[in-house]
Amino acid sequence: VSSDTLVPVAAAPPRSTTLGRAFWWRLADNFFRRSIWFLLPVLAMGAFGVMQALNTKALYRTSATLSAGSNPLLPEQSVNAGGDARLWETPGAQTARIIGERLGTDAFLRDVAESAGLGEALESGLIDIDVVRASVWAADSGDTLLSINATWEDPKTSFELVASTIDEYGRYLTETVTTDAVEAEAFWTERLDTLQAELSVAEEELGDYAASLPPLREGQDYPPDVTINIERLSGNLEAVEAQVRETEAQIDTAVLTQSQQATEAGRSYNVVDQPRQPEAPESTLMKKAMLVVSFVLMGFVIALAALLLTTALDRSIASAADLSGFVGLGQIATVAPLKQVRGRRRERSRGERGRRARNRPAAAGVA
């Protein structure tokens, strides 16, 4: 008996009786039996990844660096006794987070896109808002520094996106900070309009009343009741005039507050490195490689899921390990398919014939 005829017995499953061992045998058998099918998703996803990588366009990237000492939108941070220092957020991170949050909103992003000249493309549907969202982002790059970045297929739009993001953020910051003052101004302005209407009425009443009185001769006075009416109307007029003056003062105060707050908001950050229009696109090699690797990994995940699923669903006897739970391993034997056996036997006999021919004496060969 040659050593290769021992294959079926050597192929007998393991001696373990654990279910875990049976599972690994079943898994391995399933994988190697259908290896082509399990490699198929990996190859398909890899090919898809390559196609995607080939279609990847080179993008122009623009960056601007901002310095933010504090953020007027957030309360002052302090680490008191019992407070958690890990929750401390640097001004740079705060500002980057707030800009990121604003870029997550459609309203802010539309303003940015319109300022960057993408308004028409967005309206017509040529560009999706999410494409713009994925192209602009803010990231902190130190305690007080942060960067605004944008990538686009053309350098001008890339530059415009960064510039408009900074502008829109500044506008948003000013609007937010001065909200109370603006509302106060609006309130007092509305109040002023009302008071001015009341003032007109009071002046008109006094004028009409004075016009209705008969002319006085020299040395003659109005009767007491008329005098009282005149004084009452005059008093009303003066009171309204006083309110108008006070309201005008309130409006001046609100406007002044707005101006001060806007100035403070503007001081909370400043552009350290202005955005510049890029001259060359950034390298896409890494991006393409990552794309291919991602798709290949996705293929592996799909193949693994298929392998586990088919292994779990297939309950047929795959190895002796499956039977070790209810019969002794010594009671199990395996027999290879006869076709396989005959094939090996043919190979053996062919090999033996070859050996015999090689070992045959030369004389016999001649004869």
Add this chain to the structure above:
Amino acid sequence: MSLTMRGRSERSDDESVFDDATDATANVPAVPQGSSLELASPMPRYDDLPWEITESLRTIVNRYELRTADSLPTSIAVTSALAGEGVTTMSQALATLIAQEMGRFVCWVDCGWLTGRTGASVAGQPDLLDLLDDLAQIHSAFQTAPDLPGLISLAPGPVPESKRNLIVRSPAFERLLRVLTQEFDHVVFDLPPVLSSANSLAMLRQADASLFVVRHRSTTVAQLRRAIDSTQPTPNLGIVINRYRTSIPARVRRLLDA
């Protein structure tokens, strides 16, 4: 060479039930030497048995004897959970192996009639009903392997469906089986699948041990467990995983074995 002359290997001719004057088989004619009757299920020649099959069966037999410190049971029922697993091949190989390598007197019995899955009876040979009517005809039903006189096969042909269930529990049939187990060193039954034939379970009562054949990637673990449970308390010699083909490379197999 007559059956009565061979008898059980460890028993003298005088003890053979076929020589019992009171037995109905006392006057049965002996199986002609070198019988060349055409077999319904021809027994394989020992030399033609695939090495892998004989090695697997040899392993199971040897392990059984080693484990139990006892010799192989007299009657062995080879069966499966489902049809088409290779029971006939294995049972014939087992009978041939025992006859050739152990020098025992073996009878292989085709029980395909239990489900009607059996070949037509050979012309001139008594079928099962004939044997039950007259046990003296049993010698005519035996067929010897051409190159292995110690191996006898009994393939009694088809039985009408209406009589199968009656036969299994009939005293005449039990007597036939008793005669076989008394006269031969070993009787190997080729039984239909136990999950599809209740009569197979009834037959297992007559067997000392069972041997299961399962086809790789065909029978499920649950089916085999159910089949083995249903054959309790008949001892189980082992399980042969037939047509076992694994694609796992040898290195990985070694890792899994570790």
